[in-house]
Amino acid sequence: MGAAGSKLEKALGDQFPEGERYFGLENFGNTCYCNSVLQALYFCVPFRDQLLDYYANNKIVGDEDNLLACLADLFTQISSQKKKTGVIAPKRFVQRLKKQNELFRSYMHQDAHEFLNFLLNEIVDTLEKEAQAAKSEQETSSPAEKTANGPHKAHANGGPKEQLDTWVHKNFQGILTNETRCLRCETVTARDETFFDLSLDIEQNSSITSCLKNFSSTETLNAEDKFFCDKCCSLQEAQKRMKIKKPPQILVIHLKRFKYIEQLGRYKKLSYRVVFPLELKLSNTVEDADSEYSLFAVVVHVGSGPNHGHYVSLVKSHNHWLFFDDENVEMIDESAVQTFFGSAQEYSSNTDHGYILFYERLGNGHMS
Numbered sequence: 001m002g003a004a005g006s007k008l009e010k011a012l013g014d015q016f017p018e019g020e021r022y023f024g025l026e027n028f029g030n031t032c033y034c035n036s037v038l039q040a041l042y043f044c045v046p047f048r049d050q051l052l053d054y055y056a057n058n059k060i061v062g063d064e065d066n067l068l069a070c071l072a073d074l075f076t077q078i079s080s081q082k083k084k085t086g087v088i089a090p091k092r093f094v095q096r097l098k099k100q101n102e103l104f105r106s107y108m109h110q111d112a113h114e115f116l117n118f119l120l121n122e123i124v125d126t127l128e129k130e131a132q133a134a135k136s137e138q139e140t141s142s143p144a145e146k147t148a149n150g151p152h153k154a155h156a157n158g159g160p161k162e163q164l165d166t167w168v169h170k171n172f173q174g175i176l177t178n179e180t181r182c183l184r185c186e187t188v189t190a191r192d193e194t195f196f197d198l199s200l201d202i203e204q205n206s207s208i209t210s211c212l213k214n215f216s217s218t219e220t221l222n223a224e225d226k227f228f229c230d231k232c233c234s235l236q237e238a239q240k241r242m243k244i245k246k247p248p249q250i251l252v253i254h255l256k257r258f259k260y261i262e263q264l265g266r267y268k269k270l271s272y273r274v275v276f277p278l279e280l281k282l283s284n285t286v287e288d289a290d291s292e293y294s295l296f297a298v299v300v301h302v303g304s305g306p307n308h309g310h311y312v313s314l315v316k317s318h319n320h321w322l323f324f325d326d327e328n329v330e331m332i333d334e335s336a337v338q339t340f341f342g343s344a345q346e347y348s349s350n351t352d353h354g355y356i357l358f359y360e361r362l363g364n365g366h367m368s
């Protein structure tokens with residue numbers, strides 16, 4: 001590992017970014033799904049900064065056992081290393097993850113997207129519980145009542161939970177709006193839903209832009225699938241479309257490469273070529289102004305099937321692209337990113353495909 005570290009340091013030379021750390025993560029037996037996502041999140045600088053702040057402000061004790069604390073501890077460990085490069089074992093984090101969710105306990109191949117989703121929601125849960133606990137601690141005047149009911153209990157059976165805007169929301173949350181137009185009375189009904197990532201259906205020889213266009217294309221609801229119009233008070237034919245109402249700060253795009261094939265009775269990996277640009281314009285928004293994004297991380301699935309294979313990640317840090325493969329970290333050329341678009345032919349020796357894309361919104365003073 002010393003040799004690999006020095007190789008990366010040599011490659012970067014004088015350009016090694018001040019204060020930055022590039023550490024590989026040890027694999028504990030099929031934990032590459034976790035390592036690849038953790039690297040992408042570590043190089044999501046606004047998210048990393050929030051976690052480091054969280055760690056510093058909460059003075060987490062060694063035995064604090066929730067995933068957020070373990071993640072904050074891991075990121076702090078990486079960022080405070082004396083050496084610039086090397087390998088770290090995310091042992092506590094992985095142990096905690098397996099304890100918390102039996103899905104991730106087996107040695108079978110895991111899904112990186114499922115893990116990312118689980119992790120972000122866990123962090124939100126913990127932050128909400130902590131905020132709630134702090135609040136009820138403030139509100140509880142009598143110390144006797146405080147011990148009897150406890151802040152956690154008060155939360156568990158308390159009234160309707162108000163949505164707290166945590167830093168996970170601030171970074172990742174976007175809002176979709178589902179517009180339905182009744183074809184009889186022309187009334188448009190809009191329903192909003194929030195998201196942390198967009199899961200896109202993919203097609204052969206396509207691009208993220210065309211997948212997003214399909215995502216927002218107009219769908220007609222008819223026959224068995226009519227829409228109940230409140231104004232007509234009956235089922236009516238309608239047109240439906242999904243648009244982005246609030247583009248997130250960090251746009252996470254999940255390509256649906258694992259598809260259930262009915263005839264086979266199992267999942268199949270789609271190795272389709274889907275071009276993802278370094279700079280993305282989001283045009284399926286409610287406001288017509290385009291939102292511009294820059295790609296900063298890609299979680300790559302390596303392998304031909306859904307149940308085996310490997311995950312690695314590509315990360316942009318201070319204008320250099322790095323390749324993270326568990327313990328190993330290498331520099332790669334920006335032009336190498338396109339080798340992860342996928343294959344134009346069904347059978348190809350190249351089985352490394354972009355699976356989760358991380359884009360950062362431009363023009364908000366957030367650039368790393």
Ligand SMILES: [Zn+2]
Pocket residue numbers: 182183184185186187229230231232233236
């Ligand atoms: Zn109507």
